[in-house]
Amino acid sequence: MDEHQQTASNTQQSRRRQFTLFASNFLKHPKMLGSIIPSSPFLVRRMLSHVDWERTRVLVEYGPGIGTFTKEILRQMHPDAVLLVLETNKDFVDYINGAFSDPRMQVVHGSAADIQQVLNERELGAVDYVVAGIPFSTLPDVARENILDATRQVISPDGTFLLYQFSPNILPSLHKTFSQVTREFEPMNFLPAHFYRCRP
Ligand SMILES: C[S@@+](CC[C@H](N)C(=O)[O-])C[C@H]1O[C@@H](n2cnc3c(N)ncnc32)[C@H](O)[C@@H]1O
Incomplete structure (x- = not known):
């Protein structure tokens, strides 16, 4: 096997490991995933195309999984920016810590519901963007409302909450919580995704 074939084979093995980790966790926690x-790269690109990378200094990601968005955020974000990642699944926390070593990233094993406390502990100010794909439709009403309220409170007045979901059920809660909600749709994803941009 030449060097090129070896690199291609390593990449394939790494993709297979990532898929297995994600799929096996879906089987264990279907409602959480x-x-x-x-x-898909289409959804990642579409959501992140709305980020103003030049002015952004504090980004938060809820539920990175195996880092599909994380990787692209780290690639594009400013050298002085901070990415705070909150993930409830310990397997994914360990994976993210192992796969991405970047001094700009802080990984927390915890829930999006705790965002205010985590920001205070780390003395991080108002957030420019929160990026999320946590499955709100499977959460109890109170938990969903708590996360949305906490998110609105931590986002700076000109910041944005970028969210994708597989159903539009979240829309009334978004309208109740945020002053402005813009909708888009991305068909090029395993499950076609509804995508929302929300201003506090
Ligand atoms: C659909 S997966 C998305 C993974 C990845 N962001 C992607 O787009 O491929 C949802 C992720 O949210 C995480 N999650 C679910 N509830 C959460 C919560 N309350 N706080 C933080 N992460 C959560 C799950 O463990 C899972 O990693």
């Missing part, structure tokens, strides 16, 4: 396959 919401999808058996990570987001």
